[in-house]
Amino acid sequence: MNSNQNPDFEAASQSILVNYSPSRPMSLTPETTVDNDSTDLNNENELRPIAIEDSTSEPTRLADGPISHVDKVSDKNDRCKEPPAKQPRLMSPDLDEQDGETCPICLDSWSSSGDHRLVSLKCGHLFGYRCVEKWLRARKTADRSCPTCKSKAAIKDIRYIYAKKLVACDTSEITTLQKQVEVLQAEKNRLELELHQSKISYKNCLQQLYALEQASTRNSARAHVFNCNWRFALEKNMEISKEGGCRVLTYNCKRYELLVSQKSSNNLFPGFGVRKVGCIDHRLGQFIHLHPKPIRDISYSQPNDFLLSVSLDGTAKILDRDAPSLTIQAGFPLWSCTWDEMHTQEFVVGGVGGIALRYDIRNTSTPLRKLTVLDKTPVVSVCWSDYGLLSCQLNSCWLWTQTPNGEVTPISLPVDGPFLSLGYQSGLSKALINCRPRGNGAGRSRLVICQMSSGGMHGTEMCDIVHTFSGSTRSTVMSRACWVTIAGGANCPTWAAAYSESDTALLLHGLDGARSINLPASEPALDICSMHINKETIVASLSENRLRVYKAVQTA
Template identity: 30%
Template sequence: MQDNENMELEEQDGADEQEEPPGPSQGTSYQDDEDGSTCPVCLEAWTNCGDHRMCALKCGHLFGHKCILRWLDVQTKKCCPTCKKPVRRSDLRFIYAKKLIAVDNVELESLRVQLETALAQKNSALQNVSKYISREHVLKAEIEQLKRRVQELTSGCKATDLKLAVNRVRLYMEKNLEICSKNGCRDCKVFDISVQQDALLVTSRAPSDLFGAFGVKQFSLSNYKPIKFIPIHKEPIRDMCLHPTVNSLVLTVSTEKKFKVTETHNTSSQSVSLDSAPWACTWNPRNSNEFFIGTQNGTVSLYDLRKIIEPKLSLSVLGDFSPVVSMIAIQEPSGSDIIVAARLNAVWAFECYPDGSFNRHILPLEGPFLSLRYDKETKQILVSSRPNKNMPFARHTVCHLEKTRDPDLISCNTVYSFKGGSTAKLLAKTSCFAPNNIVAGHHETRKSILLFSVNTGEEVGSCPTNDNLVFDMNSFETPGGDKFLTYLNERKIEFFKFNVA
């Protein structure tokens, strides 16, 4: 019996020496569907226990345990029946699996290669995007330099000359006028100046509590002496503006939901009640009889002195009912008028046509907004804004309007944006244009009014604010050539004189 087994093993060994077992790449039955469940030596199914349980060699090929032992016993050169790599008995490892089936992963490998290629392409694209972003920053810096250069050339002097000129700007305290003697009184919020009429008008409470009225105090601009108090409203005045040509007319809006046009010489007035409290007002530069009123519900209305009861035109934005905090009116040579209205969180430009129609355009500026100013000589707009979540500081932005006809659009181009303080506690007019192409803006953090050059974008001077409260700010030039910056706090109006060497 033992001899017969030895003869069978020798015959099997001889057959193995004559013909090598087919490898996995030779396309034999090793690739068949049954290959995952049969022993390649005896071609019988292996088991998960017993003497024919499945085991693996170091090279990874699988066999029945008794078959591989018998193979190794009869081989002089111990090797794997499949790949002929050297084998030791200690290399045998049992495989604890009920059934082993090989999965065709050619498609999976192909997809993996495609994924790696796509990832490589993505990384290359991201690197290119990073390069383009860096290039964009460089180009923006070059554009800003070119803008400054254009402004320098336009002004007709070199950059060094500009810097020398603006750096010599100094402000000196000329005078301060007490408007209210009460501490904590915030009834004095707005003032306006008429150099032609030698008049300074400041909103205030009546000097005597007997009448309990609110109006304007009139001072002489040349000698700073008080002239008279003109009672106008029963509640505090929110905004005021003198007529641009008829300086004896003053337009005021009050929290009592009324606006009035008052003649300062004889204190006569025309009064109109509104459904919503008016917040801002301005005269129409094209027509001396017309003016605009901005209300708490976001409506801008055009009124005429000759028929003041009803508005001639109402401008509104569908869905936006935020208050109008400030307005400016711009006269266009084409015959249309542009009303720029700053609401709390948006600035709208209304283009009004002679036939009564209008178009509205939102300007690309970030709020919340405080005030608007307009310089007729340079045709620039000054927009003051509070800090927001994107900009943790107040801003005083100089820009000018741009009009296009195809498409019909009004936008604005920013010249410079000057930083203010990290806070802006009051809803007030905290900036203005000043002589010599300078912008003055309140900086609460530094407790000062800073001066910036519109030519170079640099800070060129400052003046202190005593109690760090600024309700309104303005500048003017006397007939003698003296230039002043003046601002209003809760008790006084202070005058600073420019001294340019």
């Protein structure tokens, strides 16, 4: 060591060497930072004092004086080391207090629940769920990144987290209330819909109530009519023909007259025809000659105003305005006839051999269809129903129905014969079958009421027996039965009228609670006809030469 050195510098150097230890590192305070570029180790007077950090006490500052050679060496070694890593910038107290409270996207406080609760991406930055999801969805998949550090991010990277210094707004109660509001709103909408439906139902109920009141008024009137006791008073008993030969009758509703078949009283024109009888004044009218042999049936067509008659001479004739216009040769004796109610230009005739022919008045040279069954007895009655053609022979009854391919098939009615006649009431959908006593003489004649309906197996029509009335013990004449209904529409009293030979009376069997009525008749009633004239119910009974007219009258 040079003897010319400063005594104070030498004393400081000795002190450093004495206190120096490898286990006790020496560091410089910020105040003793050395500028490597401007410091000159040879200029000892410009060196600043340093402080030595002790492991047990605060760093001490030495007295002003020159720095020893050891300090120079240590300082030179420090300049050779790498610079320290970049220290993070310290946040201000205000920013540090706000950290963990607001979303960096919307700058609004996030919550612990709901759609703005705290979430993070895989890079670790925090956001509100609604904001970061909207941020990511607003960009293409390849361009999605973190709003803070721009690192790649995806919606699946969103995770619910809890920050260390999170000061989250407690919105659980708000969320609960919002859910309650939604529930109440849904309930309100439901109640409003029910109210609207209830108003509609109320209007419908008012309309139905009005309709029921009207129906009740009508039914009350009908019930009064139904509950009243009825009797049939004899209005007129007139002679039609002294020679006899009367067999059948029908009613012309357009002219208010009865058409009665009878034997001609003119020797120049022998044979049979029809006589007009006025229903208002009960006077005998014009006689129209038609057939050389007895007439077995006549039928009136209201739409065409035609009269159809058939005879044992094998012909059918059609009268238009009281004059014969068409003659149809069937080739065998005819017993029955009827008009087709659906096709008003067509009619059906039935005769011996169990044959029924269907014709069209526009072409009567050949029949449209021939209907036959195994039973070869004469076809004594034919009539149209809502379900097809009904035909009655002496030993069997049939319902002819048409299949979708146009074929006509017969269905046997479940009634035991032998038979006298068959009729149908369209308003009631019921068939009236008049059965004669069996050959052993032990039984009685029967009136069988059958209810017609559709919907059987494979869509076929059905016929069910609903009533059976007993009649005469003997039947020597071919008498016909008839429906009798009080004028006034449905639900009015209805009877099934037939002649009882053993009782010598015209029996009216009441249906659905109507009281049965017995009308004395000294002569056999071959045919019965019911009609409505000016809201009055009229019943006409025809014997071989006389016509009896009855009128329905209410009794107290």
